[in-house]
Amino acid sequence: MTLVEKDNIKKLEPEFGKKLYSVPESYWIFYNGIRTMGYMLRAKKSKNMSQKFIERIMLAVTEVNGCAICSYAHTKRALESGMSTEEIQKMLSGIMDDVPAGEIPAVMFAQHYADTRGNPTLESWQRIVEIYGISTARGILGATRMIMIGNTYGIPWSSFFNRLRGRPDPRSSISYELSMMLGTILTPIAFIHALISNLFRKPIINF
Template sequence: MKVTEQQKIKDGGLGRKLYSVRESYWISYNGIRTLRYMFKAKKNKEMSSKFIERLMLTVTEVNGCAICSYAHSKRALESGMNSGEIQNMLSGIMDDVPSDELAAVMFAQHYADTRGNPTHESWQRIVEIYGMNRAMGILGSIRTIMMGNTYGIPWSSFFNRLRGRADPRSSLLYEVEMMLGTILVPFSVIHALISGLFGRAIISF
């Protein structure tokens, strides 16, 4: 039986390569470009808080971010999800996902599995199912939590290291490198704003 990256993480925290400084730059860039679509979809009641939190818990489960799991479990409870639903989401179990949200949740899983490089076909399917406005809200939600996971993993691992419970995928050198790499975030924000002014594509393949 093939062991997935997610299973390797669960079985000892090994297998899934953590995001590099270079990847974190582009994850931030993409997140900034689509953040407003998440807020817009929520404001227009095209996406509920529960829907958004399901997507975020799904991505967090794939990436294995401890601090994001804690933060978004709390937010999911506040949105109305019960503890059983949340635990299932953080275990990769989709039994409780409403049928009309399942395709989006599976896309979120695929997006994280491919490190932010989904297939064109998978994106087109989301647009077909949900329409462009909701699809952009879904993408914005996924990319927002990807930003959180990217930096949440090294920060939470660093503080857990001080308590003797570091992420086994990580190292002190990696954590320091990623924390210093946050100085690039303002540049990714400027880059994203410039791309928006020039009408660059929101998602490419």
């Protein structure tokens, strides 16, 4: 990556996260992400979802949640996938002018998923299934949930490091940041919980 590209990435980082998630929420966000991760990977492998498509979904969710670490990481991956700096800048500003028409419903669903803290409406999910078919819809859900995991844990880490730099997030606190970091000890339990739920074929989304 060139120095210019690195500089562009720095310029695209948001100042602070928009949404703060609790430790109990983080457990279920991780659980749901693990349950549907495989659908995203299969959709990518079958070419139902390109890397650009996945990155657009992840940038859209990151724009809603406002995670600086995820913004940096996925800006880099989006550039590597072939997206332009201008399109990335627009997506991180909530503008979808350059998003291909066929991907807009998926991106909007991802934003809605993040806006509702992982509780989309039945109608929104049915619409995605109708447009893309069940396999790709599950891939879209998987991509959305994976970046939700990153945002959920990335925001407190971003806030913590900004605090060390003398730029604390005004909505956060050191106790919140530390509690979320310590909350990662629950992820192995959530991982096993997710595997058991998949084994017993429990619904991947509830309304």
